[in-house]
Amino acid sequence: MPEGISWSELGVDSARVQAVNEAPFPPGQRDFVLYWCMVNHRWEENHALDAAIALGNHLGLPVVVYQAIRPDYPYASERLHAWALEGMADMAKGCTARGLPYWLELPRTKKEHKPRLASLGRRAAAVVSDLFPTYIIPGHLRGAAKALRVPLIAVDASCVVPMQRIPAAQVGAYALRPKLRKLWPEYLERTLPRRKVHVSGAKLQPDFELSDAVQARAALDTFALDHSVKPLSERGGRKAGLKALDAFLDERLEGYDTGRNDPGLGQQSNLSPWFHWGNLFPGEAARAAIAAKGKDHPAVQSFVEELLVRRELGFNYCFHTPGPKQLSVDSLPPWARETLSRHRKDPRPHLYSFEELDQGRTQDALWNASQRELRERGRIHNYLRMLWGKKILEWSPTPEEALARIARLNDTYAVDGRDPASVSNFMWVLGLHDRPFQERAVIGKVRPMSSLRTAEKFDLGPYLERWGAR
Ligand SMILES: Cc1cc2nc3c(=O)[nH]c(=O)nc-3n(C[C@H](O)[C@H](O)[C@H](O)COP(=O)(O)OP(=O)(O)OC[C@H]3O[C@@H](n4cnc5c(N)ncnc54)[C@H](O)[C@@H]3O)c2cc1C
The missing domain is CATH 1.10.579.10 (DNA Cyclobutane Dipyrimidine Photolyase, subunit A, domain 3)
Incomplete structure (x- = not known):
């Protein structure tokens, strides 16, 4: 944590937080705290956004949510871009409803992409982002740490039990399971309260032209992507994710424990894309399943095993493996x-x-x-x-x-x-x-x-x- 501030005093769990650089808070007045959202495309149940708001409130600054997606990330395709853009369209509405300015940039070609973080960092008192242990995200954070002269803080909003609470790579689910179970009373049963935003950012203006996710989604053919991998009929985004979660709980949770493995039954949750894109927080899905049938129901136990043990085993492996x-x-x-x-x-x-x-x-x-x-x-x-x-x-x-x-x-x-x-x-x-x-x-x-x-x-x-x- 940058000097002079304690996360626990701000009501943020320090086990979720990692300081990516050692920059101090800048002297003089800044315009905002920036939440640079790369992974967790949601405006509620998001510990990274919550930490940014806590910091903004403490410093007396508004919080700006910034997202950008380049067209040249590995495996960039219409399918992946469509899912991201559908989530971003929801983000624009959700952030605005919370009183958070939402700034989006969508370059169509590699050439159109402008590195933005350094200039945003000159207006920000601090930058908060997502702690995610694989693919391009750690590299983006390392690059940003070099470009920024203000604190860069990564927050784990992906796992129910923060990755940093498990100190080493575990040899298998059997080793991780008891450690997680011990920590669930502390983490699983607690929803993340919707923190009030104290300072409005309504008057803030970006120094660049904003993009519109809905328009971009309708014009995917104009982006330099792999056009052979087409969008799915399912929609990305939090709205569709919550609907898919409800459908699973209503129609397929009963019998999940016995039917999940059978490819002919279609009993599985089908929710993995919404978890991957951070449209849903696994904790909210697990809590909803527990609320629907009780924590001892075999279907709930089976769902929780997949979602909280097997999934977090993957995060544990990546977090502890360079x-x-x-x-x-x-x-x-x-x-x-x-x-x-x-x-x-x-x-x-x-x-x-x-x-x-x-x-x-x-x-x-x-x-x-x-x-x-x-x-x-x-x-x-x-x-x-x-x-x-x-x-x-x-x-x-x-x-x-x-x-x-x-x-x-x-x-x-x-x-x-x-x-x-x-x-x-x-x-x-x-x-x-x-x-x-x-x-x-x-x-x-x-x-x-x-x-x-x-x-x-x-x-x-x-x-x-x-x-x-x-
Ligand atoms: C070769 C291979 C590749 C895989 N690639 C991916 C991938 O790219 N992305 C991905 O999310 N999962 C991957 N999995 C894990 C698993 O197959 C999927 O998470 C699961 O099938 C998703 O379907 P579902 O949402 O219906 O899951 P359900 O069976 O309903 O499970 C609920 C949730 O638990 C999590 N989960 C379930 N099984 C696993 C598992 N074995 N490991 C980690 N988390 C799990 C997922 O978040 C899933 O949405 C892969 C497995 C194998 C063997």
């Missing part, structure tokens, strides 16, 4: 590294090129259907997503190549991709957070999965009917 090492065979547990290395030269009964995988042209009809679901629905049913990854490991020339292909395919098409849950699960395919199994060719002791066994376990008729070859 960026370049996150997607690396070297970061696997020793037994997995050793076994994959031992079987590196095993002949592969099936080897496919990246293009064959991308087009879903393998001998495995179920895998091809999953790949089609990924391309068209922007994600794969959870059980089949595991099988999908496992087959890529078997069908690639090396484990490193498999990891790269899984990441590229997932993150090109998945609207929930580029997330800590993506990274930890890509690595899970190769043995992370798992245990050794009976040794086999190619994959060694890494957990196997087979399409045949999957077909014996579930009635795949409805799934293949929807996603199978036409």
